[in-house]
Amino acid sequence: MSPWRCGIDGCGTQTETVEELIHHQTTQHTKHECQVCGTIVPDGYFAIRHAFEEHTRAEFVRAYDADSEAVRRREELKTQIEAEADLEAVVADLDAVN
Template sequence: MDTAWECGIDDCGSVFEDVESAIAHQVTAHERLECGVCGTIVPDGYLAIRHVFSEHSRAEYVRAYGAGAEDVRQREGLLEEIDEVVDQQRLADHLES
């Protein structure tokens, strides 16, 4: 079954046929953000969440963003959902073009 992927940044609402296109959109159409933990500039959306949860502890995320347990669970769930279907090579190809 095919799934539509909606950009969840602000009120964007753009919809894509595949997750790789949605992530590429987030990288190219939205401003980059400064990580609240380390100051690294990262693309907003999925890659920002991936950065925070792969480079920092949950406790660092909670302190830097004033997040609660539900915020952590929601973002970890999103990462798991995307990681199950994303084709890293296809994503790289999207980002290179």
């Protein structure tokens, strides 16, 4: 598997596993405020998951001035991460840090 690369603000940090990437995004980047509802969530995967599980695609497009390509890209990332990641282990690891 090729390394995972952080795409937040041009960070570019690479990790060997998706779990390491999610941990990096959650602990090393500023939290994200959802432009639809104002909820504060970790940036990266958790922000994408929040946007697409809590809001409609239309709400996302309006709030972020996004286009269909931006929606598709984020949906693909979410699907790819969820297919590979052990999210329970990530949450347990993050809980242990806090």
